Amino acid sequence: MxxxxxxxxxxxxxxxxxxxxxxxxxxxxxxxxxxxxxxxxxxxxxxxxxxxxxxxxxxxxxxxxxxxxxxxxxxxxxxxxxxxxxxxxxxxxxxxxxxxxxxxxxxxxxxxxxxxxxxxxxxxxxxxxxGLTAQYLLRRTLPQGGLQAGDTVLFHAAAGGVGLIACQWARALGLRLIGTAGSDEKCALALQAGAAHVINYRREPDFAARVRELTEGRGVKVVYDSVGADTWEGSLNSLAPFGLLASFGNASGVVPPLNLGQLAAKGSLYVTRPTLxxxxxxxxxxxxxxxxxxxxxxxxxxxxxxxxxxxxxxxxxxxxxxxxxxxxxxxxxxx
Missing domain, CATH: 3.90.180.10 (Medium-chain alcohol dehydrogenases, catalytic domain)
Known part of the structure; x- marks a missing residue:
């Protein structure tokens, strides 16, 4: 050549x-x-x-x-x-x-x-x-104090390409992953991949309430959210104090402007918009x-x-x- x-x-x-x-x-x-x-x-x-x-x-x-x-x-x-x-x-x-x-x-x-x-x-x-997206999320985009085996995270679109990899990676790390998906079939896929719990958001639109139930009211340390507008408020409401919302996509539309006062009111939360x-x-x-x-x-x-x-x-x-x-x-x- x-x-x-x-x-x-x-x-x-x-x-x-x-x-x-x-x-x-x-x-x-x-x-x-x-x-x-x-x-x-x-x-x-x-x-x-x-x-x-x-x-x-x-x-x-x-x-x-x-x-x-x-x-x-x-x-x-x-x-x-x-x-x-x-x-x-x-x-x-x-x-x-x-x-x-x-x-x-x-x-x-x-x-x-x-x-x-x-x-x-x-x-x-x-x-x-x-796969590299799942890697940088679960290994590099971490809440205060990091993630340890036994910690609970929420992962939206858990039956998507990134989600199914993340379910498996979280299981390998010993994390308790709560996944959301839009059908019973997709929920089953996430469970098979390693999710500890799944929420069908079409049947349970108030997924944050279900997350609170699954965590005995504490909320999760981190939410990984690629859905965007439709899940934004619920994602914030799913977090424990000092929790992290990692918004890495907007499949349902761009998230609304952020009122920083919400982060204070909901428990000194953190928000990031990372990219691969x-x-x-x-x-x-x-x-x-x-x-x-x-x-x-x-x-x-x-x-x-x-x-x-x-x-x-x-x-x-x-x-x-x-x-x-x-x-x-x-x-x-x-x-």
Whole structure:
């Protein structure tokens, strides 16, 4: 390969924010990596709710734009200064900028990690963004005094991709995880994954009251909330004094403006809005987090539930299914 080598790849692009129909599969010339970059030939690409936020404009992107934040495949070329990867390496990543919905791409090498031989490409593509999210939440986004075995946490959307991984990770840590989900079937999945208790919020909309009942009135040390507007008030009401609300997504809409007085009135609470890519901002942090995830998956403590598979050309249907909440566990695009 030379520095001028290019190939024509199939890439999902949008020209304007909007519905799933905005996504178009296009032939795009893809070149060689520059300094600090790597070129990956994809085997599979992960599907995540953040992709919907990018597509519909909730998280604005310069147009035209690619979509997708995680994938797995084989290294085709490495740029100057990249020392941890070589041509032919099996890899997986979660990384900005968006663009994983493609047969191949060039991206920053910082967050691209070698994939252990005992983890297949579908699992690798499905687990990086969701698994690393569960890692930074349960291991790095902690309430006052940290979390110890026996502590109780509340995790919304416990049957989603992140949630099912978090249920398993919490069980491995000895935590008592209370999960919420929107159907009895999804509640059953969360229980099977390791949740100690589940709440069907469609049948019990006042989930905070149920949380208080399950904790003998104390509340939980931390709430991990990716739902947003619909659960915000109940999440605050579920916390013990000095508890932490980690709001890491807004699937139901953006949370309302925060009245700091509420935090005082409800028990000197803490609130944070963390993001995965802040945690992945250095090569060292990316590798340390990935190593812990790989170890948990390789040991069998965490199984990655790939429940939906779509060809790259069926990405529109994949997004429709995600938005209709028809999916459970993890979904991937196959390349």
């Amino acid at each position: 030379t520095s001028t080598w290019t190939s024509t790849e199939q890439v999902v692009c949008i020209k304007a924010p909007g519905g799933p129909e905005q996504m178009q599969l296009q032939a795009v010339e893809t070149g060689m990596p520059g300094a600090g970059e790597v070129r990956v030939r994809h085997k599979a690409c992960g599907l995540n709710y953040i992709d919907i936020y990018h597509r519909n404009g909730s998280y604005p992107l310069p147009m035209p734009a690619g979509l997708g934040m995680e994938g797995s495949g084989v290294v085709e070329a490495v740029g100057e200064g990249v020392m941890h990867l070589a041509v032919g390496d099996r890899v997986a990543y979660a990384s900005p900028p968006p663009g994983a919905y493609a047969t191949a791409r060039v991206l920053p090498a910082r967050s691209v990690c070698k994939l252990p031989d005992n983890i297949d490409f579908e699992t690798g593509a499905a687990m990086m963004l969701k 890519f802040t945690h992945l901002s250095t090569r060292e942090a990316s590798q340390a987090m990935a190593d812990e995830l790989f170890a948990m998956v390789s040991s069998g403590a965490i199984k990655i539930p790939v429940e939906q598979r779509y060809p790259l050309a069926e990405v529109v249907q994949a997004h429709r299914d995600m938005e209709a909440r028809k999916t459970t566990g993890c979904s991937v695009l196959l390349v």
